[in-house]
Amino acid sequence: MAFLAGDVYPCRSPMNVATVRRPLFLLVLVALSILPFVIQQTLGNAWLRTLDTAMLYIMLALGLNIVIGYAGLLDLGYIAFYAVGAYTYALLNSPQLLPLLSGTGYEGLLHTPIWIVLPLAAFLAGLFGMLLGAPTLKLRGDYLAIVTLGFGEIIRLLLRNLTRPVNITNGPIGINQIAPASFAGHRITSPVHLGSIELSSLHQYYFLFLVLVLCVILVSARLQDSRIGRAWIAIREDEIAAQAMGINTRNVKLMAFAMGASFGGVSGALFASYQGFVSPESFILMESVMVLAMVVLGGMGNIPGVILGAILISLTPEVLRDIVNPLQDRFLGERIVAPDDLRMLVFAMALILVMLLRPEGLWPSRRRKAEFHEADPVVTPGTRAGQHD
Amino acid sequence: MTEALLEIRGINKRFGGLHALNDVSLSIRRGEIYGLIGPNGAGKTTLFNVLTGLYQPDEGSFTFNGIDLFRKKPHVVVASGIARTFQNIRLFHNMTALENVMVGRHARAKAGILGAVLRSRRTQHEEAAIKQRAAQLLDYVGISHRADDIAKHLSYGDQRRLEIARALATDPILLALDEPAAGMNSTETESLKRLMQTIRDSGITILLIEHDVKLMMGLCDRIAVLDYGRKIAEGVPETIRTDPKVIEAYLGVAES
Numbered sequence: 001m002a003f004l005a006g007d008v009y010p011c012r013s014p015m016n017v018a019t020v021r022r023p024l025f026l027l028v029l030v031a032l033s034i035l036p037f038v039i040q041q042t043l044g045n046a047w048l049r050t051l052d053t054a055m056l057y058i059m060l061a062l063g064l065n066i067v068i069g070y071a072g073l074l075d076l077g078y079i080a081f082y083a084v085g086a087y088t089y090a091l092l093n094s095p096q097l098l099p100l101l102s103g104t105g106y107e108g109l110l111h112t113p114i115w116i117v118l119p120l121a122a123f124l125a126g127l128f129g130m131l132l133g134a135p136t137l138k139l140r141g142d143y144l145a146i147v148t149l150g151f152g153e154i155i156r157l158l159l160r161n162l163t164r165p166v167n168i169t170n171g172p173i174g175i176n177q178i179a180p181a182s183f184a185g186h187r188i189t190s191p192v193h194l195g196s197i198e199l200s201s202l203h204q205y206y207f208l209f210l211v212l213v214l215c216v217i218l219v220s221a222r223l224q225d226s227r228i229g230r231a232w233i234a235i236r237e238d239e240i241a242a243q244a245m246g247i248n249t250r251n252v253k254l255m256a257f258a259m260g261a262s263f264g265g266v267s268g269a270l271f272a273s274y275q276g277f278v279s280p281e282s283f284i285l286m287e288s289v290m291v292l293a294m295v296v297l298g299g300m301g302n303i304p305g306v307i308l309g310a311i312l313i314s315l316t317p318e319v320l321r322d323i324v325n326p327l328q329d330r331f332l333g334e335r336i337v338a339p340d341d342l343r344m345l346v347f348a349m350a351l352i353l354v355m356l357l358r359p360e361g362l363w364p365s366r367r368r369k370a371e372f373h374e375a376d377p378v379v380t381p382g383t384r385a386g387q388h389d
Numbered sequence: 390m391t392e393a394l395l396e397i398r399g400i401n402k403r404f405g406g407l408h409a410l411n412d413v414s415l416s417i418r419r420g421e422i423y424g425l426i427g428p429n430g431a432g433k434t435t436l437f438n439v440l441t442g443l444y445q446p447d448e449g450s451f452t453f454n455g456i457d458l459f460r461k462k463p464h465v466v467v468a469s470g471i472a473r474t475f476q477n478i479r480l481f482h483n484m485t486a487l488e489n490v491m492v493g494r495h496a497r498a499k500a501g502i503l504g505a506v507l508r509s510r511r512t513q514h515e516e517a518a519i520k521q522r523a524a525q526l527l528d529y530v531g532i533s534h535r536a537d538d539i540a541k542h543l544s545y546g547d548q549r550r551l552e553i554a555r556a557l558a559t560d561p562i563l564l565a566l567d568e569p570a571a572g573m574n575s576t577e578t579e580s581l582k583r584l585m586q587t588i589r590d591s592g593i594t595i596l597l598i599e600h601d602v603k604l605m606m607g608l609c610d611r612i613a614v615l616d617y618g619r620k621i622a623e624g625v626p627e628t629i630r631t632d633p634k635v636i637e638a639y640l641g642v643a644e645s
Contacts, residue, residue, distance in 0.1 A: 228501065
């Protein structure tokens with residue numbers, strides 16, 4: 001993902017960057033287009049599925065990166081926005097609401113095309129983001145974390161219990177029979193033949209997700225180098241000073257919440273389409289923690305870092321499955337540990353190691369590196385203590 | 390008499406039982422350097438925070454450049470043309486010097502999320518203008534060679550200068566400086582003094598808190614003295630120097 005670096009670091013010589021960037025970008029694009037076929041041929045469909053899921057996580061992690069990495073607002077309930085997006089898609093593309101709508105003439109709503117659902121999911125999730133942001137504007141750090149954690153749980157419980165007086169979410173059972181995304185009459189689940197190449201549903205989802213991941217990366221990168229992006233970072237650095245520079249901290253924070261949440265909403269809608277089924281159990285606290293771990297492990301505030309974190313963490317279970325079982329079969333003759341049980345152990349150790357050795361993350365931004373590795377500002381002795389007003 | 394740029398009347402600010410500002414009135418004229426002095430704890434910084442919107446006063450009135458700024462939020466105050474620096478430097482420590490000043494342009498720019506994402510022609514122009522202005526200001530305060538350095542790596546004196554550049558980036562009419570010379574040696578203080586005079590000569594009014602009385606006497610057009618939250622004197626430096634109330638506040642009463 002080296003082509004991103006140009007967007008992330010302020011370019012000193014635009015001419016050079018532009019001439020290097022374009023061929024590099026095309027090269028990466030070609031590689032990304034071949035990738036699913038290579039993976040399928042060498043590692044099989046299970047890995048292709050993991051790759052698809054990884055892309056959903058990349059979108060989530062980049063969304064959370066706006067809230068935490070840029071604006072510095074610790075959000076532990078981020079998965080709620082994923083849920084909002086997922087249920088938006090599910091309700092608009094399944095028979096769940098049919099009893100409610102039959103005979104009203106609005107049954108057509110239950111086949112809302114994805115190009116309408118995606119912006120709608122982004123919008124609704126953004127709205128929920130502001131809903132969370134508004135009452136927590138004065139909170140910081142631990143206090144904000146607790147409130148956002150509660151918010152995430154509230155959304156999950158709401159989805160579990162929104163069955164009376166009218167059954168909207170179908171409670172803990174969740175929503176089934178969600179129609180996959182379709183484009184101009186073509187269902188993404190039916191195979192496409194391009195000459196001798198067959199594009200399975202997994203391939204098609206891969207390309208759909210790829211397009212959206214690229215959009216999300218572009219939006220993230222452009223926001224970072226903009227007036228609003230600078231305001232977010234300024235708030236994270238020093239909120240009082242940011243106010244004194246004329247930044248309306250209330251609005252700018254709300255924008256961060258809304259923007260981050262909307263990425264989560266898009267990812268959620270894609271998840272519902274891809275999975276064909278949603279239930280509240282997909283949106284537990286542990287998921288929020290996972291996305292947070294991706295951002296922290298990869299490098300808060302740095303787009304390539306966050307992508308790296310999302311890929312590493314979402315691939316780990318798959319890698320473990322492929323390594324642990326064969327190893328056990330070979331050396332022990334029986335399977336003693338389930339790979340899923342090892343997953344948390346591995347995560348915990350990885351996080352502890354990263355926090356000890358590279359607290360700024362695996363691939364940090366220059367700013368973040370400075371924060372962790374260089375001394376704080378030197379204030380001449382006497383100015384702070386001696387001459388207070 | 391020149392026109393008053395900033396006028397406060399009967400400002401009161403209490404923190405619980407502490408009456409930090411007691412019925413303070415003052416007016417600052419356009420184009421002057423107005424000094425604020427007083428012993429530790431007199432309420433100078435509190436008054437600063439009231440004037441820049443960080444504190445909301447309990448009573449009084451506050452007009453600036455014909456606009457009512459009583460109990461207005463800091464971003465409104467900045468937009469109206471008051472910029473400030475902080476007593477204990479508050480830079481965005483992990484941003485570069487240039488980025489710090491670019492943040493200062495926030496209030497004078499418009500681009501929102503949509504403009505940034507679509508990178509419209511207007512946004513691009515605005516962004517280029519922000520960068521150019523920021524670079525100019527770094528040059529103006531004399532630290533353009535540090536533009537790409539992380540703010541906290543700058544020397545103490547350069548950090549003070551960067552804070553002034555950042556404040557100037559908001560296009561202020563009134564620049565409020567909270568102890569800009571604190572911790573500086575005499576050479577640094579001297580060049581800071583010249584910088585302040587240059588800024589004033591460019592048409593910006595300056596409000597200054599400073600402990601260095603010698604600096605204040607040589608620099609300010611008028612000075613107000615605060616003690617225990619009250620304004621005890623106001624006038625040109627010569628009268629302040631000989632005012633018995635001021636001497637008493639600083640040195641105590643002579644026993645007779």
